[in-house]
Amino acid sequence: MTMNAEPARHSASDIERAARLSVAPMMDWTDRSCRYFHRLISARALLYTEMVTAPALVRGGALHLLDFDAAEQPVALQLGGSDPFELAQAARMGARAGYAEINLNCGCPSDRVQSGTFGAVLMRDPGLVARCVMAMRDATDVPVTVKCRIGVDDQDPETVLPEFLARIVAAGCERVTIHARKAWLQGLSPKENRDVPPLDYDLVMRMKQLFPNLHISINGGVDGLDAAVSLLDQGLDGVMIGRAAYHQPWDILSNADAAIWGDVPRARAPEDVAHAMMPYAQAHVDAGGKLSQVTRHMLGLFAGRPGARAWRRTLSEHAVRPGADARLIETALSHMEEARAA
Numbered sequence: 001m002t003m004n005a006e007p008a009r010h011s012a013s014d015i016e017r018a019a020r021l022s023v024a025p026m027m028d029w030t031d032r033s034c035r036y037f038h039r040l041i042s043a044r045a046l047l048y049t050e051m052v053t054a055p056a057l058v059r060g061g062a063l064h065l066l067d068f069d070a071a072e073q074p075v076a077l078q079l080g081g082s083d084p085f086e087l088a089q090a091a092r093m094g095a096r097a098g099y100a101e102i103n104l105n106c107g108c109p110s111d112r113v114q115s116g117t118f119g120a121v122l123m124r125d126p127g128l129v130a131r132c133v134m135a136m137r138d139a140t141d142v143p144v145t146v147k148c149r150i151g152v153d154d155q156d157p158e159t160v161l162p163e164f165l166a167r168i169v170a171a172g173c174e175r176v177t178i179h180a181r182k183a184w185l186q187g188l189s190p191k192e193n194r195d196v197p198p199l200d201y202d203l204v205m206r207m208k209q210l211f212p213n214l215h216i217s218i219n220g221g222v223d224g225l226d227a228a229v230s231l232l233d234q235g236l237d238g239v240m241i242g243r244a245a246y247h248q249p250w251d252i253l254s255n256a257d258a259a260i261w262g263d264v265p266r267a268r269a270p271e272d273v274a275h276a277m278m279p280y281a282q283a284h285v286d287a288g289g290k291l292s293q294v295t296r297h298m299l300g301l302f303a304g305r306p307g308a309r310a311w312r313r314t315l316s317e318h319a320v321r322p323g324a325d326a327r328l329i330e331t332a333l334s335h336m337e338e339a340r341a342a
């Protein structure tokens with residue numbers, strides 16, 4: 001679990017291929033333990049970090065936020081910020097740490113983020129976003145990408161989205177992920193902003209027709225691998241999945257390598273992944289971490305399967321206890337087997 005000092009580089013085209021399916025950046029969820037776990041299920045999908053703010057890196061010197069394990073690759077670092085100079089420095093730090101892509105958050109609606117002029121509020125200032133992208137591009141040699149909404153508040157997405165895309169493409173943005181709904185910056189919580197504003201996939205499809213050379217990933221409400229494959233079949237370049245990948249990682253990710261990249265299907269069961277997490281979990285505990293910080297991401301591994309409740313309950317009740325170690329994963333598996341046999 002060391003930070004990779006000499007990072008294995010992926011070429012821009014490798015990352016573009018990986019971006020056919022990605023797991024969304026999710027604060028407090030897609031930390032390095034979560035990404036390590038997801039990587040054991042899919043060798044191919046592009047994984048995103050949680051948002052890391054440029055001020056935290058540049059002014060706060062919080063370099064530990066960049067730590068990750070080389071086994072997680074390909075991983076994209078998502079940055080939050082709106083100061084081109086600071087974002088350029090943060091992008092450079094991210095590229096040096098070995099991230100395969102640097103992504104700018106233009107979609108997050110939370111108050112804290114608005115007050116720092118990060119996230120979705122940037123949809124109102126495409127000129128500033130373009131300057132940020134340009135500065136980040138100049139600072140690094142890894143792809144610079146943007147994750148955005150279709151608009152905010154009373155904006156008309158039909159007009160603002162194409163203008164936004166034209167500006168960021170001209171600035172050198174190599175790929176964009178569009179969360180296919182507006183964000184309401186007043187009146188809705190971040191959680192409501194992920195469900196209440198209606199999805200408009202058609203608009204994203206039309207953007208692909210308007211910008212045929214821009215790699216466009218769609219995000220929002222994709223609840224299964226079949227849905228992702230169907231969106232790719234309709235001409236989109238990539239699909240990003242957030243909550244479903246977190247809550248049902250096996251269903252979403254285990255067949256992805258075969259279904260999306262044509263790999264030979266691997267004969268594996270979710271139990272194999274649980275076992276494969278044990279050395280990682282133990283190393284985390286041995287380094288002074290809590291087992292629950294790793295196992296909390298694994299609760300959904302058996303979602304929808306017999307015994308899933310026993311698995312979840314064993315991990316969530318016991319992983320927080322003092323002295324809990326990786327053997328709990330085996331205990332949880334045996335409780336699940338017992339529940340299945342009962």
Ligand SMILES: Cc1cc2nc3c(=O)[nH]c(=O)nc-3n(C[C@H](O)[C@H](O)[C@H](O)COP(=O)(O)O)c2cc1C
Pocket residue numbers: 024025026027028029050051078105106107108147179194219220221222240241242243244
């Ligand atoms: C717990 C949580 C945290 C999130 N944090 C971020 C974030 O840091 N950056 C970001 O761009 N989006 C963030 N999002 C939004 C997701 O990336 C994604 O756009 C959204 O969940 C819609 O996709 P889905 O319907 O597949 O979940 C977060 C979502 C959740 C559920």
